[in-house]
Amino acid sequence: MSPVNTNAFDPPKAGPWVAIGWLSFAFFVFTQVFAVMTSPADAMMGHLQKMMYVHVPAAWVTFLAFGIVLVASLYFLMKEDERADLLAASAAEVGSLFCGLTLVLGMLWGRPTWNVWWSWDARLTSTLVLFLIFVGYLALRSFVEDPQRRGQWSAAVGILGAINVPIVWMSVRWWRTLHQIQSNPRGLSPEYLRGLLLNVAAFTLLCIWFIQRRYVAARYERAAEHASQAAALGGNDE
Amino acid sequence: MAFRDDMRRTRAIVWKDLTTERRSKAGFNSVAALGITILVLFGFALGPDGAMLKAAAAGALWLAVLFAGVLAFNRSYQVELEGGALEALLLYPGARWAIFAGKLIANLIFVTAMLVIVVAVGIVLFQVRIPAQWPSLIGIMMLGVIGIVALGTFYAAMSSRSRAREVLLPLLLYPMLIPVLLASMEATKAFLIGDVMNATGAWVQMLSLFDVIFLVATFLAFEYVIEV
Numbered sequence: 001m002s003p004v005n006t007n008a009f010d011p012p013k014a015g016p017w018v019a020i021g022w023l024s025f026a027f028f029v030f031t032q033v034f035a036v037m038t039s040p041a042d043a044m045m046g047h048l049q050k051m052m053y054v055h056v057p058a059a060w061v062t063f064l065a066f067g068i069v070l071v072a073s074l075y076f077l078m079k080e081d082e083r084a085d086l087l088a089a090s091a092a093e094v095g096s097l098f099c100g101l102t103l104v105l106g107m108l109w110g111r112p113t114w115n116v117w118w119s120w121d122a123r124l125t126s127t128l129v130l131f132l133i134f135v136g137y138l139a140l141r142s143f144v145e146d147p148q149r150r151g152q153w154s155a156a157v158g159i160l161g162a163i164n165v166p167i168v169w170m171s172v173r174w175w176r177t178l179h180q181i182q183s184n185p186r187g188l189s190p191e192y193l194r195g196l197l198l199n200v201a202a203f204t205l206l207c208i209w210f211i212q213r214r215y216v217a218a219r220y221e222r223a224a225e226h227a228s229q230a231a232a233l234g235g236n237d238e
Numbered sequence: 239m240a241f242r243d244d245m246r247r248t249r250a251i252v253w254k255d256l257t258t259e260r261r262s263k264a265g266f267n268s269v270a271a272l273g274i275t276i277l278v279l280f281g282f283a284l285g286p287d288g289a290m291l292k293a294a295a296a297g298a299l300w301l302a303v304l305f306a307g308v309l310a311f312n313r314s315y316q317v318e319l320e321g322g323a324l325e326a327l328l329l330y331p332g333a334r335w336a337i338f339a340g341k342l343i344a345n346l347i348f349v350t351a352m353l354v355i356v357v358a359v360g361i362v363l364f365q366v367r368i369p370a371q372w373p374s375l376i377g378i379m380m381l382g383v384i385g386i387v388a389l390g391t392f393y394a395a396m397s398s399r400s401r402a403r404e405v406l407l408p409l410l411l412y413p414m415l416i417p418v419l420l421a422s423m424e425a426t427k428a429f430l431i432g433d434v435m436n437a438t439g440a441w442v443q444m445l446s447l448f449d450v451i452f453l454v455a456t457f458l459a460f461e462y463v464i465e466v
Contacts, residue, residue: 077462132413139409143400149466153396156459157410160392163455164414167448171417174440175424 017212024205031202035195048112053195055105057203058098059127065095065207066134070162073155085151086222088158090214092137094207099131122173129168133161147225244336251327251340256347258317265313266348273306273356281363288365295364296427300382300419302356304412307349307386311394312407314345319398328464338460342391349383366430375429381445382422385452389414392456395463418452421445 035053042049072088075081106124107117118124137157144150259266280298284290318324327337357379361368369375390411397407425441 129413129416136406136410136413139406140396140400143402143406144396146466152462152466156463157393157396160389160414160452160455160459163451164417167417167451171420171444171448174437174444175420 014216017209017216020205021209021213024202024209028199028202028206031195031198035199039192039195045113048109049192051105051109052192053199055102055109056196057199058102058105060200061203061207062095062099062102062127062130064204065091065098065211066130066162066165068211069095069134069137069158073158073162076151076155077159082147082151082222083219085147085155086218087211087215088155089141090211090218092134092141092158093214094210096131096134096138097210098203098207099127099134103127103131120172120176122169122176125172125176126165126169129172130161130165133164137161147222240333244333244339247330247332247336248339248343251337252343252347255314255341255344259344259348265310266351269306269309269313269348270352270355272309273302273352274359276302276305277356277360277363291364292366293427293431295360295366296430297423298364299357299360300423300426302360303349303353303383304386304415304419306352306356307390308408308411310345310348310352311387311390311411312398312403314341314348314391315394315398334461334464335457337464338391338395338457341395342387345387345391346383349387350380353379353383369429371429375426378422378425378429378442378445381442381449382418382426385418385422385445385449386415388449388452388456389418392460392463395460417448418445421448 032053036050039049041047068091069088072084072091076084076088103124106127110119110124111117137154140157141150141154144153277298280294280302281291284294284298315324318327328334360366390407393410393414394407397403397410400406421441421444425438425445428438428441
């Protein structure tokens with residue numbers, strides 16, 4: 001091991017996060033079982049309705065994660081704090097994962113319900129566009145080496161992407177309204193709502209935990225980058 | 239007056255970019271030829287049926303402009319990078335937004351010139367009947383081009399200086415442009431094949447709103463993108 005200068009980085013402690021991880025996973029299993037057991041079969045959809053307990057929380061968590069990207073990116077541009085950049089990147093990765101999950105689950109639900117895998121409905125289409133915007137964000141990050149440049153560029157792309165989400169939604173909805181509207185009305189009765197809210201809570205915990213783990217990994221990656229940069233520059237102070 | 243100085247900088251950059259283009263017409267000619275080629279390809283994809291072509295004309299026109307325009311955006315910075323001129327440009331005193339405004343206006347003129355050619359060819363190839371309200375149609379096309387060029391000029395400032403610029407610019411730009419494209423296509427379509435839903439006004443309003451939002455956002459964010 002070459003004694004490179006690593007004093008800029010003190011490894012974040014896992015501490016309570018291990019316990020939080022296990023707890024949120026256990027909570028997630030519980031809320032899933034609880035929701036499935038307590039909700040009666042839907043009059044229209046039967047047990048297909050159970051899809052709601054994974055699909056809706058995944059969608060909510062997607063927006064939470066991308067909200068974090070927006071806030072962290074703004075903070076990074078204002079304060080130039082490297083950690084905000086890493087947090088945004090971690091949230092974007094986790095958000096894209098849940099966004100993909102939302103889309104796939106929605107399609108699995110749509111096939112038996114609407115008889116098609118895909119419908120150009122406003123919500124579906126904007127979610128897909130959101131997914132694509134953040135795939136671009138992640139691609140940008142992987143194509144730029146210089147950390148400062150990567151940070152500022154991806155912050156700008158992240159902020160513009162987040163601004164675009166309501167705009168895309170508005171335009172696609174208007175586009176759909178002109179042609180024909182595909183509605184899925186849901187007046188939710190309490191026996192469904194309870195399970196749904198519990199699962200939203202469980203997904204939120206899991207999402208935060210994922211982002212935290214990814215963030216810690218990103219801190220290590222960045223520390224390694226700094227170290228190898230310092231070594232390349234001959235920053236061998238000892 | 240600092241603002242007036244920045245306006246002069248903007249004008250200088252526009253002039254410089256357009257002069258470069260004018261002296262080596264190869265860039266413009268090949269991008270315009272590509273736009274026409276894309277229209278021809280759409281013609282093959284949609285078949286020779288006249289009604290079908292007419293219905294799809296608006297979409298095909300905008301996509302041809304978009305696909306060919308993307309090449310112009312990367313070029314506009316690449317010419318600078320090859321000569322090492324971007325650093326020099328940044329070293330000059332003055333606001334960053336003046337550089338962005340200059341690039342944006344130059345690209346706007348470039349893409350508009352290309353649009354004129356592509357539309358002229360498209361009218362012939364897709365058997366479009368020119369509507370009586372063609373001045374309004376020109377207005378809509380300008381609004382659409384402003385949206386495309388604002389985001390294109392902004393994202394190209396990054397992609398042109400990264401690895402894999404050929405794939406990165408479309409990957410970043412196309413999803414972002416969906417609202418602008420959707421509004422432009424629908425408004426154009428309403429003019430070309432009749433406004434059944436009476437929705438053109440709403441599309442034009444939306445398009446103008448998107449243009450304003452994206453112009454403000456890109457002007458504000460450009461500084462962070464060009465500095466590093």
